[in-house]
Amino acid sequence: MIALGIVALATLAANGSRQLRYSAFALLGVSLAANAVSAGQLSMWELAVEGCGALVAFGVLYVAARDRSYGEDPGWRLWVATVVAAAATAACFATLRTASSEVVTVPLIGEDPSGVTAQVAAFWLISSGVAILVTARTPVRGSLGALLMVTGVELLVRLLNAPQLGLTLLLAWIQAVIGLAGAFLIVNERVVREA
Amino acid sequence: MIIAAAPLILAAAACFAFAFRKRLNVVGPFSLMTILAAFTLVAAMPADLTGALLDLELRVTDLGRLASLVILATLFLLVIDVWLDEPAYNFFPTALAVGATALGVLVVTAPLAIFGLLVLGLLVPVGSFTFQIQRNRSVEAASRHFSFVALGGCLGLGALALSASLPHEQPANTFVLLVVVLVVAFALLLAAIPFHTHAALLASEVPAAALALYFGVLVPTTFIAFAEILTLSGLLPAIVQVVKVQDLLHGIGLVSAVGGAFLASGAPDLRRLVVYSVISNLGSALVGMATLSGPGIIGALASVIVTGVSASGQLLAAGTLERRSAPDRPTARRAPMAALAFVVGGFAMIGAPPLLGFPGRFFMELIAYQFAPVTGAALVVATLLLIVGQLRAVVALFGAGVERWAIEPRPVAGMIGAAIFVALLVGGIQPAGFLGPIAAFADEFLKALRPL
Numbered sequence: 001m002i003a004l005g006i007v008a009l010a011t012l013a014a015n016g017s018r019q020l021r022y023s024a025f026a027l028l029g030v031s032l033a034a035n036a037v038s039a040g041q042l043s044m045w046e047l048a049v050e051g052c053g054a055l056v057a058f059g060v061l062y063v064a065a066r067d068r069s070y071g072e073d074p075g076w077r078l079w080v081a082t083v084v085a086a087a088a089t090a091a092c093f094a095t096l097r098t099a100s101s102e103v104v105t106v107p108l109i110g111e112d113p114s115g116v117t118a119q120v121a122a123f124w125l126i127s128s129g130v131a132i133l134v135t136a137r138t139p140v141r142g143s144l145g146a147l148l149m150v151t152g153v154e155l156l157v158r159l160l161n162a163p164q165l166g167l168t169l170l171l172a173w174i175q176a177v178i179g180l181a182g183a184f185l186i187v188n189e190r191v192v193r194e195a
Numbered sequence: 196m197i198i199a200a201a202p203l204i205l206a207a208a209a210c211f212a213f214a215f216r217k218r219l220n221v222v223g224p225f226s227l228m229t230i231l232a233a234f235t236l237v238a239a240m241p242a243d244l245t246g247a248l249l250d251l252e253l254r255v256t257d258l259g260r261l262a263s264l265v266i267l268a269t270l271f272l273l274v275i276d277v278w279l280d281e282p283a284y285n286f287f288p289t290a291l292a293v294g295a296t297a298l299g300v301l302v303v304t305a306p307l308a309i310f311g312l313l314v315l316g317l318l319v320p321v322g323s324f325t326f327q328i329q330r331n332r333s334v335e336a337a338s339r340h341f342s343f344v345a346l347g348g349c350l351g352l353g354a355l356a357l358s359a360s361l362p363h364e365q366p367a368n369t370f371v372l373l374v375v376v377l378v379v380a381f382a383l384l385l386a387a388i389p390f391h392t393h394a395a396l397l398a399s400e401v402p403a404a405a406l407a408l409y410f411g412v413l414v415p416t417t418f419i420a421f422a423e424i425l426t427l428s429g430l431l432p433a434i435v436q437v438v439k440v441q442d443l444l445h446g447i448g449l450v451s452a453v454g455g456a457f458l459a460s461g462a463p464d465l466r467r468l469v470v471y472s473v474i475s476n477l478g479s480a481l482v483g484m485a486t487l488s489g490p491g492i493i494g495a496l497a498s499v500i501v502t503g504v505s506a507s508g509q510l511l512a513a514g515t516l517e518r519r520s521a522p523d524r525p526t527a528r529r530a531p532m533a534a535l536a537f538v539v540g541g542f543a544m545i546g547a548p549p550l551l552g553f554p555g556r557f558f559m560e561l562i563a564y565q566f567a568p569v570t571g572a573a574l575v576v577a578t579l580l581l582i583v584g585q586l587r588a589v590v591a592l593f594g595a596g597v598e599r600w601a602i603e604p605r606p607v608a609g610m611i612g613a614a615i616f617v618a619l620l621v622g623g624i625q626p627a628g629f630l631g632p633i634a635a636f637a638d639e640f641l642k643a644l645r646p647l
Contacts, residue, residue: 095369096357126353133346139338146345153349156356157307163250170311174318174348181321181341188325188334195329 006033007121011128011148015081018073020065020140020186027147028058030125034151038118041158046168050154053172057147057179064183070190072140081131088127093120115159125152139189143182150175198246198253198302201233201263205295213288222287223278227271229291233298234267252304256639257632258496259301262419265500266297268618269411269507272611276511277404280607281518286404289323292316293408297416306428307355313420314348317384317413323405324397336400339393347383347390350376358430370433374440377430381421382447385414385477388454398470403514406466410473411507418480418499422492422636426643435487435644444485445570451478453573456580460587465513465525465537468584469506472544475581476502479574483559486566487644492637494558497630501552501619505543508608508615512537515608516592527592530603534592536612541585543619545578551622551629 007030014026031054035047042050065071074081097119129149136142154171158164208229215222237260244255270290277286296316303309324337354376361369381387386394397406425431434440455475462468476498483495515533516525527534546556556578564571602609622629 095372096361122353126349129349130346133342136342139341142338142342142345146341146349149345149349149353153352153356156353156360159360160307160356161360162305166249166251167305167307167311169249170308170315174311174314177315177318178345181318184322184325185334185338185341188328189338192328192334 001117003033003036004117004121007037008124011085011125012082014144014148015128015132016074016078017071019068019071021062021068021071023071023140023144024058024061024065027061027144027151028054030148031058031151034121034125034155037121038115038155038158041115041118042164042168046164049165049168049172050175053175054151056176060179060183061143061186064186066187066190070140072136072138074141077132077135077141080135081128084131085124085128088130089120089123092123092127096123118155118159122152122155125149125155139182139185143178143186146178146182147175150178196246196248198240198244198255199248199299201236201240202295202298202302204236205229205233205291205298209288209291209295212291216284216288219278219282219284222284223274226274226287226291227278230267230271230274230294233294234264234271237263237267237298251308253302254304255302256636258419258636261629261632262416262500263298263301265504266412266416267294269504270294270408272614273404273407273411273507273511276607276611280605281402281404281514283323283326283402283404285323286402286408289320289405290408292319293412297412300416300420300423304427306424307352307359309420309424309427310348310352310355313384313417314344314352316416317344317348320405320409320413323408324401326402331400332396333400336393336396339396343383343386343390343393347380351380351384354380355424355428358428367433367437370430371437371440374430374434375443377424378440378443378447381417384417385421386474387447387451387477387481388474389450391451391455391474394470394474395467398467399464403466403510403517406470407507407510407514410470410510411503414473414477415499415503418477419496422484422496422640426636426640429643431487431640431644432646441485441487444481448478448481448483448485449570449573451475452482452577453478453580456577456584459584460580462584462587465516465588466510468588469509469513469540469544472541472581472584473502473506475577476544479556479559479577482563482570482574486562488562488566489634489637489641490558491562491566492640493630493633494555494560494562496633496636497555498546498552498559499555501543501546501550501555504615504619505540505552508612509537509540509544511608512540512612519603525592526595528595530606530609532602532606532609533612536609536616537592538585538589539616540612541588543615545581545585549620549623550616551619551626553623554626554630 010029014023017023129145133145246253299312325333354373358373459471480495483491512533519529543552546552
């Protein structure tokens with residue numbers, strides 16, 4: 001439950017930040033907290049692979065920012081994204097949850113075997129990502145939204161009762177490539193803007 | 196492991212090509228050799244070969260092998276064009292990486308892995324879309340493409356993951372909701388109307404070879420992946436039970452087919468004509484698939500594969516015509532071979548007999564009439580509008596006449612167009628070899644539709 005709270009707060013921090021470097025740090029926080037939410041479902045190797053994907057995405061975004069001040073002011077988009085994400089998370093959990101309808105106890109600290117926490121975190125991250133991506137003006141927030149969505153998808157995939165290593169590796173690659181493509185676009189967009 | 200050899204070789208070669216991307220005389224021949232090696236490996240592989248990589252199951256299907264060979268042949272032609280006629284060093288590693296992911300999509304059997312590889316493949320061309328960024332809007336076009344792929348990719352992956360973890364006693368509406376999200380995700384990735392705004396911007400701003408890589412290789416791969424995912428995910432029986440999903444697929448297909456054809460008929464330049472024609476043909480293919488019938492599936496897949504090949508030829512020819520005629524409008528006087536290549540590519544695009552595009556279009560329109568006369572009529576109208584668009588391009592290119600029919604210097608696009616035309620003509624005269632593997636897949640699709 002605490003990890004879920006950290007996911008929510010780190011998402012808000014990434015969404016609300018005006019500086020790309022702070023957003024990148026917040027994204028790393030989201031990824032670490034998301035790993036903590038569902039650590040029990042993955043082996044050490046799988047967690048390491050996903051961690052590497054998140055680190056690469058963080059690293060390239062941090063470098064692409066070039067200085068501390070570069071970023072995109074979210075303005076009213078922050079509130080729209082937050083309200084839409086909160087409403088969509090509740091709606092998704094009501095219609096799409098895979099956990100049984102029996103009363104589930106969610107521990108404050110430690111593993112949640114029912115998967116409810118992981119699913120709520122996944123819905124929150126995906127709906128926040130959609131809201132940020134749809135309202136983004138530049139690749140800065142576009143990359144942010146895409147990376148949040150991928151982190152949410154990783155959480156959903158972990159709930160599957162299937163072998164995970166191949167999928168984990170693939171999702172880590174997607175995360176890294178989104179980070180790289182986003183950074184490439186951020187650098188090019190800055191060149192155009194400063195010309 | 197042998198089953199994954201071709202995509203792995205291409206992936207490793209993409210890394211090497213990235214390191215040497217600025218040495219065109221090294222990276223060009225190297226890319227061609229790698230694609231040739233991958234082609235040989237795929238051609239030598241027996242059908243129904245199975246294997247595993249990590250914990251992912253792999254299988255060579257007849258359709259997968261056919262599509263892989265077509266994709267590799269198209270990539271080979273694109274690399275020749277870029278190496279000899281339109282140097283762009285980012286293109287080589289991108290083309291190899293796209294080849295690796297496309298071949299991966301065609302051998303993997305897990306729906307989530309297919310979708311994941313597809314998303315990777317669609318993200319890679321972002322690097323080759325941007326060029327001369329201070330003179331055009333290619334960064335904006337690439338950013339929009341990135342957003343559409345990320346949005347469609349993550350929504351589709353999320354929907355697939357949820358549908359795989361839902362218990363079977365869930366209400367049908369939950370499955371329907373997930374399939375609707377999946378269909379919308381694919382509509383975003385396929386640039387189906389009304390999700391085509393990034394395609395329109397790409398058409399006018401990015402290099403012709405990169406555009407050919409997207410519309411000639413990745414878009415057909417995306418459509419095949421859609422059909423495979425529907426077959427392998429177990430969602431088809433739910434689609435049959437609830438007609439709404441079939442109607443949605445049908446609706447998106449019809450809007451794209453007719454809307455794309457309208458836009459193509461009034462397209463202001465050659466590139467946009469090709470891109471809107473592809474969107475229209477994809478819409479027709481979606482209608483074919485929405486009929487959930489054997490001829491519909493065969494027609495859809497055959498049409499999409501031929502559309503990819505002919506779009507590649509037309510886009511390369513359009514790029515050559517633009518470069519040779521700049522700053523004026525493209526004309527056949529400056530590059531008659533490229534202009535001819537554009538015209539014969541247009542024949543394939545509209546499904547004119549005896550080229551290979553004809554059987555697919557014939558099947559789709561026939562089954563569309565059987566499904567609903569209005570649908571059949573709409574597809575015929577779309578074809579007529581495409582013919583109008585292609586005829587307008589012919590008039591624009593040849594209207595002023597050609598003073599002297601001499602082959603232009605470096606007629607690379609013209610030669611590529613001729614090679615594509617010969618291949619489509621031979622395929623059109625002997626269509627069984629092309630349609631057989633697609634029919635085998637259609638059989639699997641129908642079995643997944645109504646499991647015993």
